[in-house]
Amino acid sequence: xxxxxxxxxxxxxxxxLVFFISRVACRQLLFxxxxxxxxxxxxxxxxxxxxxxxxxxYTKRFNIFKSNIDKAKVLNKDATAKSAVYGINKFSDMxxxxxxxxxxxGYRPKTSLQFEPxxxxxxxxxxxxxxxxxxVDWRSKGVVTKIKNQDSCGACWAFTxxxxxxxxxxxxxxxxxxxxxxxxxxxxxxxxxxGCSGGDICSSxxxxxxxxxxxxxxxxxxxxxxxxxxxxxxxxxxxxxxxxCKRFINKEEEILSLLTKGPVAVAVDAKTWHSYVDxxxxxxxxxxxxxxxxxxxxxxxxxxxxYIARNSWGTDFGDNGYLYIKVGNNLCGLASEVVxxxxxxxx
Numbered sequence: 001x002x003x004x005x006x007x008x009x010x011x012x013x014x015x016x017l018v019f020f021i022s023r024v025a026c027r028q029l030l031f032x033x034x035x036x037x038x039x040x041x042x043x044x045x046x047x048x049x050x051x052x053x054x055x056x057x058y059t060k061r062f063n064i065f066k067s068n069i070d071k072a073k074v075l076n077k078d079a080t081a082k083s084a085v086y087g088i089n090k091f092s093d094m095x096x097x098x099x100x101x102x103x104x105x106g107y108r109p110k111t112s113l114q115f116e117p118x119x120x121x122x123x124x125x126x127x128x129x130x131x132x133x134x135x136v137d138w139r140s141k142g143v144v145t146k147i148k149n150q151d152s153c154g155a156c157w158a159f160t161x162x163x164x165x166x167x168x169x170x171x172x173x174x175x176x177x178x179x180x181x182x183x184x185x186x187x188x189x190x191x192x193x194x195g196c197s198g199g200d201i202c203s204s205x206x207x208x209x210x211x212x213x214x215x216x217x218x219x220x221x222x223x224x225x226x227x228x229x230x231x232x233x234x235x236x237x238x239x240x241x242x243x244x245c246k247r248f249i250n251k252e253e254e255i256l257s258l259l260t261k262g263p264v265a266v267a268v269d270a271k272t273w274h275s276y277v278d279x280x281x282x283x284x285x286x287x288x289x290x291x292x293x294x295x296x297x298x299x300x301x302x303x304x305x306x307y308i309a310r311n312s313w314g315t316d317f318g319d320n321g322y323l324y325i326k327v328g329n330n331l332c333g334l335a336s337e338v339v340x341x342x343x344x345x346x347x
Contacts, residue, residue: 039088040065047090047316061093068092072275075284082304084279084324090316091274099274103313104290106154107267108198109337132260137297137308143170144263144296145180147321149314153223157199158186159312160265160292161208161339165238167296168343171262181238182219188228195225201265201292201339202245212239212344236346243341249330255307256298256327258340263296263310267337273311273323280306280324287333295334298327307334 040062044052051057072086079085091099138144144167150159166181186193190207193199213219218235231237248254258264270291272284282304297308305327315321325331 036066036069037062039069043088043092049093064095065093068094068275075272075275078283079279080282082280082302083283084281085277086272086275086284087277089275089277089318090314094274096271096274100271100290102152103150103154104270106150106156106196106198107290107292108157108194108200109267109289110192110200110203132256134300135298136259137299138167138171138263139296139308141171143167143178144310145178147310147315148183148221148312149223150312151223153187153196153225154198155183155187155193155196155223156292156312157193157201157204158183158190160201160294161204162186162213163294163310163312164263164265164339164341165208165213165240165343167294168262168341169238169346172342173345180216182213182216182221184216184221184226185213185219185228185231188226196223197225201267202337205240205243205245205265205339205341209240209243212237214238238346239344241342241344243339245337245339248335248338250335252327252330252335255295255335255338256300258338259295259298259307262340262342263294265292265294265339265341266309266334267292268309268332268334270332273318276318276323278319280304280326281331282326285325285332287330287336289333289336296322300327309334 043049043065049061051061069088069092072088075084075086091103094102145163148159148163150156162181162183166179170176170178186204186208187195189211190199190204192203192207214231214235214237218231219229246254255264255266267289268291269286269288270293271286271288272281293312294310295307296310299306299308306324307327309323309325311317311321311323313321317323325334330336
């Protein structure tokens with residue numbers, strides 16, 4: 001009889017313990033979901049999302065939001081004080097497939113790029129011997145135009161080429177007034193590319209060397225593929241004078257050297273930028289080319305040398321439209337296709 005009572009007491013203790021643990025777990029889950037709900041509501045307000053009155057869409061986007069936060073936590077796992085921070089940004093309610101289709105489907109290299117192993121591990125000390133300045137930032141020279149937004153137009157290639165050209169004008173020609181050049185003319189008129197459906201920075205630069213582009217005010221941006229417009233010959237046109245399109249895998253000192261002369265266009269893998277918030281990308285960035293950006297400088301003064309990358313996803317992405325990528329190891333594939341160019345004076 002005593003043994004039966006003892007077993008009953010043990011069973012009751014176990015039941016109570018399980019009940020207590022379940023209660024604590026439920027409380028924690030409720031707290032977590034409440035916190036996520038609050039974050040999601042703030043996200044909707046900040047980025048002016050329009051599905052708050054649609055319960056089905058709201059639930060769908062909330063679950064995607066929650067999944068993306070979980071993925072961001074994994075990316076942040078090995079972070080240091082200077083590493084990139086991944087978390088909530090304007091893409092947090094998009095699935096990876098939606099993000100890829102809208103923002104990473106527009107880069108189409110004309111040649112098959114065979115990537116080499118990431119064998120080079122550059123150290124700041126090794127870069128000192130190159131004789132280049134410790135820091136270059138063309139933004140500080142007043143020769144970089146405002147951040148643009150390609151929206152759902154997959155023409156990163158056109159934005160990138162036009163942005164390098166417009167920055168090279170005041171760099172090459174002292175006193176030249178900084179002006180925005182026409183991305184749209186590249187989108188509509190370069191027959192070697194596919195407009196908002198994709199293109200390549202090397203072949204687009206070659207086209208611009210033959211035909212050039214006018215100012216944006218003469219051929220405004222629509223972020224859609226249109227019919228090529230005939231522009232009067234009296235309208236000033238900027239042509240690429242000379243250019244190089246090279247691979248610098250294991251030779252990133254060459255990229256740094258080019259950046260002392262002006263910005264460069266690079267093809268990159270931006271898949272993990274889906275959750276990028278700020279900081280220097282040092283990990284989690286492979287080399288499957290799907291996007292293009294402009295490098296407008298570098299900084300070798302700290303423990304982690306990095307490139308300054310100008311993106312075309314608006315000022316509400318990253319650091320006011322910019323992000324930072326560690327020098328070395330072909331991070332994000334940025335050494336796989338690099339374009340440097342000079343321009344002719346507008347005529």
